[in-house]
Amino acid sequence: xxxxxxxxxxxxxxxxxxxxxxxxxxxxxxxxxxxxxxxxxxxxxxxxxxxxxxxxxxxxxxxxxxxxxxxxxxxxxxxxxxxxxxxxxxxxxxxxxxxxxxxxxxxxxxxxxx
Numbered sequence: 001x002x003x004x005x006x007x008x009x010x011x012x013x014x015x016x017x018x019x020x021x022x023x024x025x026x027x028x029x030x031x032x033x034x035x036x037x038x039x040x041x042x043x044x045x046x047x048x049x050x051x052x053x054x055x056x057x058x059x060x061x062x063x064x065x066x067x068x069x070x071x072x073x074x075x076x077x078x079x080x081x082x083x084x085x086x087x088x089x090x091x092x093x094x095x096x097x098x099x100x101x102x103x104x105x106x107x108x109x110x111x112x113x114x
Contacts, residue, residue, distance in 0.1 A: 055095055059100055062074060062096050074097035074100060078092075078094045079111070
């Protein structure tokens with residue numbers, strides 16, 4: 001791979017300083033701030049923070065093991081656990097599936113509920 005170096009024009013002033021629009025503010029800001037009502041709608045359901053972190057960690061570890069098929073694997077584990085009568089394991093695997101693919105988890109819940 002070839003690496004090319006282009007020195008700044010004039011040796012003291014970087015090229016980017018000439019190309020910046022002087023009329024635009026350089027500070028970063030959000031141009032569409034959320035209102036308090038919209039923030040309340042996007043709030044995370046009230047659950048202990050440790051529980052949220054543990055579920056996320058389990059989902060990430062599962063994804064690391066199975067890659068893009070992780071949601072399918074979690075759904076299959078939930079269905080197998082439900083078939084064997086292990087409700088706790090079924091809920092655990094559905095939670096992992098939900099974190100990876102909400103639609104698949106909803107379809108599995110409907111399938112288990114029927």
